[in-house]
Amino acid sequence: MDNITNVTVKPLDRGGKFVTPIRVDYEQDGKAKFWEAVRVSKSVSCVIFNVSRRKFVCVRQFRPAVYVNGADGIAWSEPDVANIGPEISAKSGVTWEFCGGICDKPGLSLEQICVEEVLEETGYAVKAESLVKIGTSRCHVGVAGEAQTVYYVEVTDDMRRGPGGGIDEEMIDVVELGVDEAKSMLGDDTVVAPTDFFWGLSWFFLNKNQA
Numbered sequence: 093m094d095n096i097t098n099v100t101v102k103p104l105d106r107g108g109k110f111v112t113p114i115r116v117d118y119e120q121d122g123k124a125k126f127w128e129a130v131r132v133s134k135s136v137s138c139v140i141f142n143v144s145r146r147k148f149v150c151v152r153q154f155r156p157a158v159y160v161n162g163a164d165g166i167a168w169s170e171p172d173v174a175n176i177g178p179e180i181s182a183k184s185g186v187t188w189e190f191c192g193g194i195c196d197k198p199g200l201s202l203e204q205i206c207v208e209e210v211l212e213e214t215g216y217a218v219k220a221e222s223l224v225k226i227g228t229s230r231c232h233v234g235v236a237g238e239a240q241t242v243y244y245v246e247v248t249d250d251m252r253r254g255p256g257g258g259i260d261e262e263m264i265d266v267v268e269l270g271v272d273e274a275k276s277m278l279g280d281d282t283v284v285a286p287t288d289f290f291w292g293l294s295w296f297f298l299n300k301n302q303a
């Protein structure tokens with residue numbers, strides 16, 4: 093999963109398949125301003141807790157954006173040209189996440205999309221009715237501001253239909269995480285994870301497991 097080679101970065105002048113760079117011009121109190129942003133799809137994610145073994149079901153994957161934006165030691169010779177050598181370990185771009193995905197399937201509810209993502213990425217068959225909504229937050233508010241709705245679901249071993257791992261060319265590792273280990277990850281800034289991962293864990297410890 094982390095065998096990454098020949099990395100180059102170049103500016104994306106026009107909209108791509110997944111993000112569209114935009115410039116917003118507006119007036120605030122009559123003063124002309126602008127904001128550079130990207131237009132992206134909203135998304136869902138799902139905290140999965142296996143009650144058979146009291147483990148969270150997490151996913152780990154290489155995230156190119158995390159890699160190029162977050163790794164120490166990358167030399168940016170221009171704002172948009174990165175010189176990334178083999179000394180920058182691909183592991184620095186491998187995240188801890190709860191499974192989820194972008195809402196790019198017309199006609200499906202957020203809950204239906206979540207059910208599909210859980211099956212594709214982790215192999216667990218869950219029902220939309222068993223999803224508990226934790227809430228909706230806005231992501232990357234200085235750059236995108238898209239909505240992400242986060243759910244919680246409990247599963248048992250016998251609900252597993254396959255290994256998961258994603259579809260098409262996705263390379264996703266399914267990893268179980270113990271409750272104590274998860275708790276120790278809160279506030280640990282060596283853990284590379286998105287906001288909904290920490291939010292989901294915090295919600296769990298506040299609402300499901302206060303020990």
Ligand SMILES: O=c1ccn([C@@H]2O[C@H](COP(=O)(O)OP(=O)(O)O[C@H]3O[C@H](CO)[C@@H](O)[C@H](O)[C@H]3O)[C@@H](O)[C@H]2O)c(=O)[nH]1
Nearest residue numbers: 110135136137189190191192193194195231240261262286
């Ligand atoms: O530039 C891109 C973007 C996406 N993909 C592919 O499209 C898939 C999209 O997968 P999906 O599972 O729908 O979304 P995620 O990559 O998991 O990420 C979305 O869902 C997450 C919730 O789990 C949010 O945190 C992210 O912001 C949001 O982009 C990826 O895995 C890739 O296979 C690309 O190849 N290139």
